[in-house]
Amino acid sequence: MRITWVQPEDLLPHEIAASRDEGREVAAIARRWAAAGGELTPPVSGASASPAPARLRALATELLDAADALPATGSADEPEDLAAVRASWPATWSLPAGPAAYDRLHGAWLGRAVGCLLGKPVEKIPRHGIREILVATGRWPLRDWFTARGLPAEVAARWPWNRRSAPTSLAENIDGMPEDDDLNFALLALRVLETYGRDFTSADVAQAWLDWLPGGRVFTAERVAYRNLLLGLAPPATARRHNPFREWIGAQIRTDVYGWVNAGRPDRAAELAWRDATVSHVRAGVYGAIWVAAMAAAAAVAAAVDEVLDAGEAVLPPGSRFAATVREARALGAGTDDWEAVVDELYARHGHLHWVHVRNNAALVAAALAYGRGELERSICAVVSGGWDTDSTGATVGAVTGALTGASGLPDRWVAPLRGRLASSIAGFDGIGFDELAARTAALADAGTRAAPPAGPTTTAAGPATPGDAR
Template identity: 90%
Template sequence: MRITWVQPEDLLPHELAASRDEGRDVGPLAERWAAAGGDLTPPVSGASPAPASPALRALAVELLDAADALPAPAAAGEPDDLAALRATWPATWSLPTTVAYDRLHGAWLGRAAGCLLGKPVEKIPRHGIREILVATGRWPLRDWFTARGLPAEVAARWPWNRRSAPTSLAENIDGMPEDDDLNFALLALRVLETHGRDFTSADVAQAWLDWLPGGRVFTAERVAYRNLLLGLAPPATARRHNPFREWIGAQIRTDVYGWVNPGRPDRAAELAWRDATVSHVRAGAYGAVWVAAMAAAATVATGVDEVLDAGEAVLPPASRFAATVREARALGASTDDWETVLDELYARHGHLHWVHVRNNAALVAAALAYGRGDLERSICAVVSGGWDTDSTGATVGAVTGALAGASGLPERWVAPLRNRLASSIAGFDGIGFDELATRTAALAEPPPAAPADPHPAAGPGSGVGPGSGVGSASEAAGGVR
């Protein structure tokens, strides 16, 4: 068995790429690795086909240590601490701060719908996604993916994500299946319910160890999890042998911090930073604060431009990440030809790994601007763009779901969810999105009024929702292990 995302010989090629991207000179390290017979090509799925010899693995560990010891990249424009980041934020915000339950409910539903749409094609490149859709008569994307009518040769060329296809194709959907993009939202909810707004990075790390199975985390989170087990504490967990420190992982974890801070992107960003630094640095953490700030705005804003403005406002203005999302936003807003937008995004960012944060953030920003607040137009655009499709679909779905509110979402994107979310996090398996919205509302400042008529998303006999006893707040506080 090859365990992905942690073997030294697999981490080193990714580390060489990450260090070069940061501007560090790793030429001598790469030469030593290649001379010893090591592969310089980073494995796309996290593990090379066969384990390295003991000698080559030992060299990989030595070279990872050497890379960690290299001088830090120049920090101009890209701060790596919260105080420096906060110094760039606006002193005041003009957004409303009163949130409606319906908007929070829509955020949860939209996040699930966008994630579910992207699940079966995660890791399939853009041109493969298009070939699947053309072959099944669904191009351009406007509905769930299906294997019905897919020619065998196309299916063999572009296999579905094996963990996702059984539960995320149109013919199989029966509620929202488990996904890390939802698990981390649940975990953020639990951290807030347990520790309140003054939680620390150490609280987040402990929540991972207490509640999150190690097999349900990937890339930077898996490395940080390993570092926790080795006895390291945040932020050191993000920095040892972690070539994924500026990938997308932290960006998928922070929506809830925005939803509980309606109209206050700054407060949301601070909470997101504490969470992100368990596993990420610089752009990896910027992605987290960006999404949290957009989430804070999306529950109260009147349009997607207000949301994008809020997200950009918490970014270090001279950073590459900020430049990336500004450029992508302008591209998405400039035309109704989405394929032209994608061509340009791939020309600018196609060299990055499919799980890197900058290319995926660019895709999110462009899709939100292009979609103009419409959930279907937005999630279909972002998923058809490839890269980390379930994660970008979830982020875009959460923003547009919050803007519309649950009552404004198309039934065909909500009904298959059956008001039911699967999770391996104890106390949450089978929970309803209405219950999640209720618990989120209880944490919001100021809290919204009690819902008058929750969105009728539950399927027949689902047996979940407020009062069902599934995933109650008391379970989150006390815990079932």
């Protein structure tokens, strides 16, 4: 058995790639590793085929220490402290005041589950493989759940389903929402707020992981941070030691709830998301988390998806690569019906990144939201057919469009298979209903609104307030 995402010999190739992306000088480290017989190509699934010899494992650990000690290459465009990021935020927000209506919150939970479930069976399958499966089963372009029925054996062999997900996420097998980390982290955020309140700290999030989140249910940066917690490190050091996944997608999937309980206030949502994200991520990894939280805060009360995308962009460091990525992707997706051309361009720009990196996946999310124009089916089918981290991007896009629509407006053919419930290994949540989750979220949102100071005039630098539908 190979334990994934934590073995030094598997981490080092990812670290070399991550450091190069950050502009750090790792050529000497790469040369030493290659000269010793180490593999420079990062393993796609988190573990190489067989354990490394003891000498290589020891060298990998030494070189990871050396990489950690390299000088930082950060700039003012990509700040690592909240105060610097907050400096560019608007003073006020042109969004309807919260709290969000129960129907909008219910729609957000359902939409997150629907989008996640749609993407689960094809996670790790590349874009062209997803298309081949759909063409072979007569479902291209994507407009329904994936199925193994009618799939030729040679196609199935070439593109095997995600083995952990297919038994419960194909059309013929769906019976409620199966467990997934994209929902587990939303549940955990809910519990953090219920347990510690809105003043929770990063240390509280870390303790919540240790108390309620099984270690085997976390991956990439979260698994590294979990290991670092067990080694005795505290946040934010947990995000930095031997963590080549520090700018991957993990934190971006954790923060919707912080937006839902701060409807109309993307700034407050982003601050909570920052505290959570810095347990495991830095820079773009954290920017993805505050971006999604801000969009969730807007989606719960906004009338249109452009208001949501505006809110998300407003909390990002304006000169960062992440901000540029989502702005460019949004522009590509807007005003076109040629989704394949959009995705072709996204792959040309970001195809060099790992399929779990944050920037390429955020680009897909931004483009799909703009392309989908707030409609759930069009949006989730677009983002999942685009590949990369399909269940995570599907979940984020589904949550935004589900909140914009509200539960009462979501198509029954997408919602009914969920049976109104989800599975989880987090104690107290297995089998819980989406209606109860929405009610508990609404209670937190209402309590926060009563305790918070007034939001001020509804005007921003972006222009006058636009009336929204809070349902």
